[in-house]
Structures are given as structure tokens and as C-alpha cells.
Amino acid sequence: MSGKADPRPAGEGTTSRARLDRGRGALGPALELVHTGRAPTRAVLTAELGVTRATAGAVAAELEALGLIRVDARPGAAAGSQGRPSHRLTVDEDGPVVLAAQVHADGFRAALVGLGGRIVATTPSCEAVDADPAKVLGAAVEAGADLLRRTGRRCVGAGLAVPSAVTAPEGLALNPLHLAWPVGAPVREIFAERVRAARLDGPAFAANDVNAAALAEHRHGAGRGARDLLCVATGHRGVGGALVLDGRLHTGSSGLALEVGHLTVNPEGRPCHCGSRGCLDVEADPLALLTTAGREPGPEGSLLQQANELIRDEYADPVVRTAAEALIDRLGLGLAGLVNILNPDRIILGGLHRTLLDTDPERLRAVVTDRSLWGHSGGVPILACSLDHNSLVGAAELAWQPVLDDPLAALSGG
The missing domain is CATH 3.30.420.40 (ATPase, nucleotide binding domain)
Known part of the structure; x- marks a missing residue:
């Protein structure tokens, strides 16, 4: 899956490549299991995916090579447990992030959010919202871009949460009444343009703030x-x-x-x-x-x-x-x-x-x-x-979704 040369004997390499090819379809489900905390060990990952230990190991190794998760090199078992100890799986805290922005009636905020719903860095809340959505979204993206410059992190997408119903797939804010924005403002398009102008990688998404909050809470919080x-x-x-x-x-x-x-x-x-x-x-x-x-x-x-x-x-x-x-x-x-x-x-x-x-x-x-x-x-x-800032975390989930769907394609063009 990684495209690197395999130094092992021909027969062994062929077997390994076949195992990895079978496992590619499991990369996304595996990453989502680790992302949401449902696969804390490789043994649990194996059971949840319904694959062999060898395939689960290959999948975990590939996700680690992509810089998305970490596999504990020394497996351990909880006190009193029986059976073979299993390698622990965690998200890579130094891995890529997405830019998340939330706009509300009393201001806006930008943040960098990693896998696992972890907020890596955030800006102070700005307590003014211009009636022109382009100005607000431009300021939010620039604040996020500044965080990226200061942290040196890789950005793989951007998500926006707004207090309005947002049409899909167009991304129009139909009722941003408390923001004084025009009805039907194309917030996803504006946000995506600002993300591209800031030279940030990855696609951009927009959604209603409570939808975003629900998604975050379902994956990482009370839901x-x-x-x-x-x-x-x-x-x-x-x-x-x-x-x-x-x-x-x-x-x-x-x-x-x-x-x-x-x-x-x-x-x-x-x-x-x-x-x-x-x-x-x-x-x-x-x-x-x-x-x-x-x-x-x-x-x-x-x-x-x-x-x-x-x-x-x-x-x-x-x-x-x-x-x-x-x-x-x-x-x-x-x-x-x-x-x-x-x-x-x-x-x-x-x-x-x-x-x-x-x-x-x-x-x-x-x-x-x-x-x-x-x-x-x-x-x-x-x-x-x-969750604190659950709409921000949910906005990030929108941007993480393509990576969860196909990590290899999203991160390496594969």
C-alpha cells in the first residue's frame, strides 16, 4: 500500500503484498475504530474488523506509516488478564490536523483538531461578527493558518460550523438570522475559497453548528x-x-x-x-x-x-x-x-x-x-x-471524513 520496495524474498513479499491488498479496504474502518476509541488494542481491532491477526497487523502498520496512529512496540496486558498481550493503538499526537472554524452570534473561533477529536491549538474567541460572511470566514481561516504556521502541523482539510441550516451539497446558509448575513449565503464556497487562498491542503466543508456538535458527541463524547x-x-x-x-x-x-x-x-x-x-x-x-x-x-x-x-x-x-x-x-x-x-x-x-x-x-x-x-x-x-467546543470538534469531523473513508487516497494520492 505504501509503494515502497519490499526487500524480502520473492515468495514472502508476494504473500505480504497480497495481505496488504486485502487489507486496504480495511484501512478506513480501522482508522475510524482507533479515532473513536473503539479499538484500543490490535486484538480488539482484529475482532472488530473480522480479519486475521496478520491482516490487522498489516493494516495497523500502514496507518502508522501514514503518520495517523501509533502502535505500541511492546505489547502489554492488564493485570489479571489472560491470553496473549496485545499491542496498544493510539492516534498519533504529532500527526496531521484539520482546520476547524465556528461562527456564532457573538463571535467566531478557529482551531486545529487532530484525530481522536483532540484540539491541538485554538485561537481566542473573536467577539465581533461582520455582516459580510466573506470577511468573517476570511478572518477565521487566516487565524487558523497562523496556528498552522506557528505549530508546523500538516493540514489535511477544513470544516466550518455556522448557526444556520446549511443545504447539502451546495453549502448555502438558509437562515443565518442572528448573524445578519444574507439569506442563502454560499458559506461553503466562500470558506473553500479562503482555504485555497491561504494555500491550505485538503477539501473544505460547512454544516449547521448543532449537527456538527451532535457528530462530535456521538464519536467522542456523551453520545x-x-x-x-x-x-x-x-x-x-x-x-x-x-x-x-x-x-x-x-x-x-x-x-x-x-x-x-x-x-x-x-x-x-x-x-x-x-x-x-x-x-x-x-x-x-x-x-x-x-x-x-x-x-x-x-x-x-x-x-x-x-x-x-x-x-x-x-x-x-x-x-x-x-x-x-x-x-x-x-x-x-x-x-x-x-x-x-x-x-x-x-x-x-x-x-x-x-x-x-x-x-x-x-x-x-x-x-x-x-x-x-x-x-x-x-x-x-x-x-x-x-465535550468542550463540540461544534468546533464536529466541524473538524467533517474534514476528517475523507481521511476516514480512504486514508491512503486522502493522504498520498493513492
Whole structure:
């Protein structure tokens, strides 16, 4: 697979090459298993791939030669275990990275992310977003390119997360309302142009920020092991949702599935920009909490930060507690409706919703149980998202996907 000359005798080399050829199709699945932590040893990799030890060894060696993983040269076994010790497999911490960028209503951030969902380097959050998406995305890419220059890492792709529904495959941001960007802004095309202009290698991708977060949490965080995972999160403004079905992100026919922010949870509630009233988008986001608690948003910190700090620092205030409970009830009503429709085996919550869950988990779970058919039949686990910067990590997952699909072709043109 590597194309290097084989110094072994002809017969032995032929056998080895045949083994490697058979194993090439397993390179991607093997890398994904190590990437997601599901194959910590070569023995587990062998079992998961359903191949011989020799083929698994050849596959692991090739991934190591590509600079993607490391194979422990001295196999070991846990205390008390039986059988042959197995070589440990880890992602190569000095290997290639992808550039990830996230834009939200209160700023943007760029990062370099390696395999395993590990953030290698990140920029401080910029707290201003221009109304011209080209300026914002150009600044984010330049910040990421500066990180690459300073770290000397190899870049193999770039991913972008934005707070808008993003069409597939065109990459148009259809509702970037809280960014003041034009409706239908071609964010993937703009991002890709800026990546090429910065002379960075690899393809560029764009997706909705909650879709990205769900993908990251499913592979590396609180959603790992779930088959049908529902993710709901506030972001800095509005409410988004995403669904992973049978291990794959469900985006619908054109990338626009799971616009959960426009579920009605308070028919007499606030007007929503979609034309309805009382949508989850305006009834359970950070601005809704501040407004319900009678607090004016301040100039310091993002709305999400202000809302989280209000709950953390002033929850003993009856007005704040009542406001938080009102948001929990609205969120629970929305989740119950989604449970009835989707029947997920796990729900994870991010942003302000994670804070609300941490603050009063029993209240939220009780609302979901009482108002959903499947909740009555056994309940659905509701967990907090566990990754820091999960939308950034998810944006990186978009860029890692071609490498996971075919590592050899993605990294060496093979």
C-alpha cells in the first residue's frame, strides 16, 4: 500500500503484498475504530474488523506509516488478564490536523483538531461578527493558518460550523438570522475559497453548528455508543437540533432536517421570526431566560455566558429560579414531542440546556416522561453534552471524513 520496495524474498513479499491488498479496504474502518476509541488494542481491532491477526497487523502498520496512529512496540496486558498481550493503538499526537472554524452570534473561533477529536491549538474567541460572511470566514481561516504556521502541523482539510441550516451539497446558509448575513449565503464556497487562498491542503466543508456538535458527541463524547441519538442545544441565540440514526448524521434530503427550534411550546408566547408564536427558538434560548428573569442583556460576555452565569450565581433568587423552571418546562415539552416522533435511545443537551439539566435534572426528566408516550414505557436517558467546543470538534469531523473513508487516497494520492 505504501509503494515502497519490499526487500524480502520473492515468495514472502508476494504473500505480504497480497495481505496488504486485502487489507486496504480495511484501512478506513480501522482508522475510524482507533479515532473513536473503539479499538484500543490490535486484538480488539482484529475482532472488530473480522480479519486475521496478520491482516490487522498489516493494516495497523500502514496507518502508522501514514503518520495517523501509533502502535505500541511492546505489547502489554492488564493485570489479571489472560491470553496473549496485545499491542496498544493510539492516534498519533504529532500527526496531521484539520482546520476547524465556528461562527456564532457573538463571535467566531478557529482551531486545529487532530484525530481522536483532540484540539491541538485554538485561537481566542473573536467577539465581533461582520455582516459580510466573506470577511468573517476570511478572518477565521487566516487565524487558523497562523496556528498552522506557528505549530508546523500538516493540514489535511477544513470544516466550518455556522448557526444556520446549511443545504447539502451546495453549502448555502438558509437562515443565518442572528448573524445578519444574507439569506442563502454560499458559506461553503466562500470558506473553500479562503482555504485555497491561504494555500491550505485538503477539501473544505460547512454544516449547521448543532449537527456538527451532535457528530462530535456521538464519536467522542456523551453520545458515544448510542444508535439513535437526539441532540438539542441553545447555542448563543435560538435553539437547534440534530439526529444521529444508526451511527450516521441524519440531514434529510437536502441537509435541512431537525429544525427543532420551530416547535411550538407556548402558543401564546413570543413572536418568532418564522412567523409563528411561542417556538422553542424564542422560548428556551439564553435571551429568553434573561428576559423572563427581567434582566437586560449586558455589554460584557455573550448571551450564553450571561445566561449561564445568571443561573450559576443567582439561582437562589426566586425570580431567577422561576424563570429557569419556565424554560425547563418549555424545553421538556419540546423534547417530549421529539421523543414521540423519533423514539431516540439517548438525548444529549448542550449550551444553556445543559446548564438547565444540571440545575434541575429531575424536573426536566419528569416533564419529558409525563408528556411522551415512549417516556411512559421506560424513559429515555437525558445527558449533558460532555465535550468542550463540540461544534468546533464536529466541524473538524467533517474534514476528517475523507481521511476516514480512504486514508491512503486522502493522504498520498493513492
